[in-house]
Structures are given as structure tokens and as C-alpha cells.
Amino acid sequence: MNLNLTRRRFIKGVIASGAAATTTGVWVAANGASRPAGAVERMIRININGQVRTVDVAPQETLASTLRYKLGLTGTKLGCNRGECGACTVLVDDVSTYACSVLTHSVKNGRVETVEGLEAADGTLHPVQQAFVEELSPQCGYCTPGQIMAAVGLLRENPSPTREEARMGLSGNICRCGSYDSYLDGVMRAAQIG
Amino acid sequence: MPSYDVMPNMELYQPVRVEDALDIASRYADRGWLVGGGQDTYGWLKDRAKSADALIDLSAIDELRGVRETAEGIEIGALTTLTEIAESALLKQSYSVLSDAAAVVASPQIRNIGTLGGNVSQDVRCWYYRRGLSCYRAGGNLCYADTPQGMNREHSLFETSRCVAAGASDTAPALVALDATMVLRSVDGERTLSAEEYFVGPAVDIENTTALRDGEILTAVRLPKAWANAEFYFEKVADRNVWDFSLVNVAAAFKVSGGNISESRVVCGAVQATPRRLTAIENAIQGKAKGAVTAQSVAGMASEGARALAHNGFKIPLMENLVKRAISA
Numbered sequence: 001m002n003l004n005l006t007r008r009r010f011i012k013g014v015i016a017s018g019a020a021a022t023t024t025g026v027w028v029a030a031n032g033a034s035r036p037a038g039a040v041e042r043m044i045r046i047n048i049n050g051q052v053r054t055v056d057v058a059p060q061e062t063l064a065s066t067l068r069y070k071l072g073l074t075g076t077k078l079g080c081n082r083g084e085c086g087a088c089t090v091l092v093d094d095v096s097t098y099a100c101s102v103l104t105h106s107v108k109n110g111r112v113e114t115v116e117g118l119e120a121a122d123g124t125l126h127p128v129q130q131a132f133v134e135e136l137s138p139q140c141g142y143c144t145p146g147q148i149m150a151a152v153g154l155l156r157e158n159p160s161p162t163r164e165e166a167r168m169g170l171s172g173n174i175c176r177c178g179s180y181d182s183y184l185d186g187v188m189r190a191a192q193i194g
Numbered sequence: 195m196p197s198y199d200v201m202p203n204m205e206l207y208q209p210v211r212v213e214d215a216l217d218i219a220s221r222y223a224d225r226g227w228l229v230g231g232g233q234d235t236y237g238w239l240k241d242r243a244k245s246a247d248a249l250i251d252l253s254a255i256d257e258l259r260g261v262r263e264t265a266e267g268i269e270i271g272a273l274t275t276l277t278e279i280a281e282s283a284l285l286k287q288s289y290s291v292l293s294d295a296a297a298v299v300a301s302p303q304i305r306n307i308g309t310l311g312g313n314v315s316q317d318v319r320c321w322y323y324r325r326g327l328s329c330y331r332a333g334g335n336l337c338y339a340d341t342p343q344g345m346n347r348e349h350s351l352f353e354t355s356r357c358v359a360a361g362a363s364d365t366a367p368a369l370v371a372l373d374a375t376m377v378l379r380s381v382d383g384e385r386t387l388s389a390e391e392y393f394v395g396p397a398v399d400i401e402n403t404t405a406l407r408d409g410e411i412l413t414a415v416r417l418p419k420a421w422a423n424a425e426f427y428f429e430k431v432a433d434r435n436v437w438d439f440s441l442v443n444v445a446a447a448f449k450v451s452g453g454n455i456s457e458s459r460v461v462c463g464a465v466q467a468t469p470r471r472l473t474a475i476e477n478a479i480q481g482k483a484k485g486a487v488t489a490q491s492v493a494g495m496a497s498e499g500a501r502a503l504a505h506n507g508f509k510i511p512l513m514e515n516l517v518k519r520a521i522s523a
Binding site: 039040058059060061062065078081082083084086089095096097098100101102103105106150168169171172 | 206229240248277306
């Protein structure tokens with residue numbers, strides 16, 4: 001028996017049932033008169049990677065929490081959880097954003113893209129992903145999803161950046177392995193692949 | 195002291211009209227927390243160093259966003275992001291000291307979501323205060339930073355009063371240099387303050403860094419035509435180029451005619467809780483040629499009255515040299 005898999009399934013199960021229980025509670029509250037007028041409704045619909053997902057989101061919940069613990073999109077990593085490392089970078093309406101430092105409710109009307117949404121349906125990698133593979137950009141890989149999303153955001157705004165512009169574009173993402181030059185090689189190659 | 199991944203439970207309001215936001219802010223008063231981009235909010239709440247009953251998220255109020263030309267100059271909505279300010283053609287052309295300042299705040303992702311109103315209204319930097327210790331600023335009767343063992347390399351040189359924490363906004367000194375007007379609204383109406391009046395030090399109010407009262411919202415910042423297209427200088431010195439707060443920054447505006455300075459506003463940030471306007475320097479350089487000679491002759495005045503703590507003495511020559519560069523440029 002694969003112990004890791006079992007543990008992972010167990011945790012996922014707990015999260016799923018917890019979310020279901022909370023949903024029921026909120027449904028009652030939302031229909032009751034006790035809610036202060038004007039406060040947000042917890043059940044929201046949000047566009048993630050082109051799919052509209054319905055999810056129960058606490059008022060103070062960050063986008064990183066919703067993605068990882070409600071929707072199972074664990075590609076978005078939490079490093080510092082304080083907007084100081086960039087591992088949780090996602091795109092909101094094409095703009096790179098720290099998912100740990102934005103409320104899910106604040107971006108519920110936007111288009112959220114995470115690293116899971118980049119691969120094409122037939123399994124073809126996004127040019128940035130392909131370039132990062134070819135340039136051996138990551139070392140340990142923990143910061144990679146954030147680096148990828150920052151690079152995708154940069155290339156959407158500026159499809160052929162100079163190396164200096166790419167350096168600025170990725171300056172909000174820390175790599176503790178120090179693989180910065182390899183990431184920049186990857187961005188420059190991705191710009192060529194288009 | 196424990197640290198947490200999530201914020202404690204609280205209400206969240208997302209008004210789309212200023213009037214509704216003002217109603218909610220007035221109702222919650224000191225238990226409501228205004229959120230622009232939230233970049234100086236979530237850390238406080240995650241750390242349990244401060245709390246609120248309700249977050250009032252202003253980011254959905256469209257009328258608080260954007261850079262507009264008016265008859266008197268330019269009006270910037272308080273919710274305009276720092277990226278929008280850094281890239282605004284209007285500002286880059288006529289008030290580049292502000293767009294230059296916005297361009298070096300924190301990191302790209304933080305500038306994408308952080309707002310002008312939030313950047314200038316952010317709380318002071320002090321690890322003891324931000325870690326939730328009961329210091330003067332937090333309502334206690336002790337300062338942890340100004341002690342023989344205290345880590346105060348980033349703290350203030352001037353205008354300390356019990357609290358020695360420094361403000362570290364990059365855009366705040368630029369607004370003072372531009373003689374900006376801050377527009378504050380509440381359910382009772384609108385009032386305006388000069389940028390200099392908006393920022394308050396610990397001697398006046400030890401628990402707040404701005405004149406914003408409970409229930410009030412900073413809705414806009416107005417830049418006067420009088421300073422459009424002046425000669426500007428902005429420079430920030432920090433330990434690293436991204437994320438880090440200023441150790442010292444300088445924002446300056448000069449009106450120059452025939453090579454001589456007719457009027458100027460020279461402001462340093464991160465040397466006290468509020469932006470420090472260097473009026474002695476402004477008076478000394480009036481009528482003098484803008485350049486290295488004048489800069490050399492007055493630079494020493496920049497730090498007059500400074501009282502260094504155990505570890506921040508380096509800020510004195512740093513400040514003098516930044517002012518020298520601003521006048522030489």
C-alpha cells in the first residue's frame with residue numbers, strides 16, 4: 001500500500017467533508033435575518049483556468065487558501081504567505097498577483113489562472129513551461145509555479161522583453177536555490193518559441 | 195509568538211459606491227478596517243498583531259480609480275494601483291517624481307495590487323510593533339527599539355516621541371514634494387488637507403500615521419499645476435532593490451529659471467515617522483545655481499537636528515548624500 005497516497009487521500013477527504021459541512025451552515029445563515037446588510041455572500045462562482053467553479057469562501061480567505069484547500073489546485077505554492085517570496089504567484093485578468101495576499105472575494109469577478117491551467121488539453125506544455133524544461137531552469141522546483149506564472153504574465157504584456165526587462169518582470173519571485181539566471185534563460189527562450 | 199496562515203474570522207464588505215463605503219466605515223468606526231490593495235493589512239491580521247470586526251474592501255469602487263486631468267492639475271483616485279501610477283503617461287510626463295517613486299515600491303506583484311492611498315497610509319516599520327508587542331504605539335508604555343539591545347538600524351533620526359519607528363512609504367515624500375492635496379471624505383462631507391498635514395508623527399498622535407479619522411476615507415490625491423513639469427529627482431536606497439523598504443529616500447522638485455533655483459521642495463523619507471521636508475535646504479538654495487557646487491555647500495544641513503540611535507547613524511551621511519545628488523542632478 002502506498003502510504004503517501006493514503007495520507008493524501010485522507011487529508012483531501014477531511015477537507016472535502018469539512019467544506020460540505022460549512023456550506024450547509026452558511027446556506028442557513030444566508031437565508032436568515034442575522035447577516036449584516038451588505039456583507040459578502042460566502043457561496044461564490046469564480047472563473048479559474050477557464051472553468052467557472054462554485055465554492056464556499058470565508059470572507060477573510062486568501063486566494064491561495066481557496067485554490068489549494070477548497071479546489072485542490074496545489075500547484076500554487078505557499079512559501080512565506082506574506083507577499084515576500086512570490087511562490088504563490090497567479091494571474092488575475094492577465095496581471096501577476098500574489099495569491100497569498102489577495103482575498104478570493106476581491107478577485108471573484110476576474111479570470112484567475114494558475115499553473116494547472118497552462119498545459120493544453122492534448123498535453124502540450126505552455127511555451128514558458130517548455131522553455132523552462134529545455135533550459136533546466138528549476139533546481140528544487142518549489143518556486144517554479146510562481147516563476148512560470150510571473151513569466152507568463154510578463155510575456156503577455158511584453159512578448160519580446162530584453163533580458164533586463166525579464167529580470168524586472170521576475171524580480172518579485174525569490175528562488176532560494178539561486179537559479180535566477182537559468183530562469184531568465186527560460187524566459188528568453190520562451191519569448192523566442194512564442 | 196505563534197504565526198498563523200489564515201486570518202481570523204471577520205465580516206467583509208465590498209461596496210461599489212463611495213457613499214456605501216462611507217456608511218459602513220462610519221458604522222464600524224474603529225472596528226472597521228479599510229482595505230485598498232491589502233498589502234499592509236493581511237500581515238497584521240495573520241499575525242494577530244491587530245484585529246478588526248470588518249474589512250471594508252474599497253477595490254470595487256470604480257470612481258476611486260484612475261488618473262484624471264482637471265482644471266487645477268491632476269487628480270488621482272486613491273485606489274489607483276502603483277503599477278498604474280508608474281506607467282501613467284500623464285504622470286511620467288508632468289509629475290515624474292511620483293511615477294518614479296511608485297515604480298520602485300516593493301515588487302511587481304505588490305505594485306500590481308497595492309494602491310496609492312494604501313501606500314501613503316501604511317503603518318510605520320518596526321519589528322517590535324509589528325510583532326504585536328505592547329509598545330507605546332500599540333498602547334503600551336515602553337519602546338523596544340530604542341534600547342541598548344534594540345534593533346533600530348531602520349528607525350528614525352528625527353521627531354521621535356516615545357516611538358522611534360520610521361515611515362517607509364516611497365510615494366509619500368513624492369506627494370509632499372509635489373505639494374499634493376489629500377481629499378478625505380466621510381458621511382459628514384469632504385475635507386482637504388495638504389500632504390504635509392495628512393502625515394502625523396508620534397508627538398501628535400502616537401497610534402496613527404495619518405490625519406484620517408475613524409469613518410473617513412482617503413478618496414483622491416490632487417497634484418497642483420504649479421509643480422507640473424518642474425525638475426524632479428527621486429532616489430531610494432534599500433538593502434535590496436526589490437521588496438525592501440527605503441533606508442532613506444529623497445523626493446525633490448525644483449523650479450529652475452536661467453540655471454538658478456527659484457523655488458524648491460526637498461523631502462526625505464524613512465528618516466522619521468512622516469516625510470521630512472527640508473525647508474532649511476530649500477531656503478538656502480533659493481536663487482542659487484542648480485548643480486554640484488550648491489549641493490556641496492548645503493548638503494550638511496540636511497541632517498541638522500538628527501539624533502542617531504545605536505544602529506542607524508549611517509542614515510545621516512546617506513541622507514546628506516541623497517540630498518546632494520538631488521540638487522546636483
